[in-house]
Amino acid sequence: MRNESFHNMLQSRPALRLVANCAVTAASVILCLLLSPTRLPGMELAGIGPNWVLIWIVAWSVKRTMLQGALAGLSLGLIQDGMTADHPTHTLGLVLVGILTARLRKERYVREDFISIALIAFAMAVVAETVTAIQYSISGDRSLVEIWNYHQLIALGSAVLSSLWAPVIYFPLNHWWQYIQMLDQQTQEKYKL
Template identity: 45%
Template sequence: MLFKPHFVLNLAVTILTLMVCFWLSLLRIPGLELFGVTPNWVLIWLVTWSIRRTLLQAVIGGLTCGLILDGLTRTQPSHILPLIVVAVLTVIIYKRIIKKIQEDFISVALIVFGMAIIVEIIRSLQIQVFGYFNLEQLWLHQQQVGLSTAILSSLWAPVIYLPLSRWWALMEPSNQLKS
């Protein structure tokens, strides 16, 4: 047998949760908005994914998420660069700081908060490069968007993080019965 059943199930759950996060990113659910901004569900999923992965796996996750988001939305500014940066920084922060303290949903929420700000800064820089001329208005708008996204995303991070981190911990080879 090429794939073990738990591998296929884990892959299905991972892809399904990512697709749900993409779907949620495209929806405007009443009560989840702050100043017209919703949580960055894909960012939350990517941080959750990157925490327990190698740098290469995290970069591939960021690249994949960025390509899919660019395919679903406007490609300018691109989602690829900010999400790759988020994946890399998450791995570095987790391996150097959080792993030594303790991983919990509060530390993940703090990482998500910071990464949401970083995503909006990178997107602002991309907009500026593409010729947006009213820079003062751009930065004021992006500050509001960045802070709103960071607050909402960090508050909703445990909803994605807790079930997925438990699932992936359960699916680790060390927790599997030998078959």
């Protein structure tokens, strides 16, 4: 009964729908940001955990434009830099992830199933970690051999864990965003008549 009344409220009040959508989206971002520094049992491999922020950007960008993906990467990259360290910046890798993920949307062979989302998250984690390794290489603080040997471990660990956990973030958010989009379309059709 409560679900029906909440559904009716969202259906009849576009402003409430916008607020609810913003709240759910912001809450999911905050959850991913809070999970990033944590290492819960069973969620790490060789001291490396899933890249929760990257997972959120993949979930966001799969159905959006490259500009929207880039803006999500920029925003969350800056927040993540503020939470950790700004050198090397997370922003470059996350912007690239947002753009590439949105670009994949146009490919026919990419679907929105468990395997596709996991593969996208895997590939994007490798991309993001490679961008970080390139930044370390340019700064010259460490030897290139050390950077690229360590990069393999980090990229593979992050990619495996991020791909395993990506559906946990993607499917509930995608379901919510589709629900809101359906309500928006119903409202538009109602006012067209």
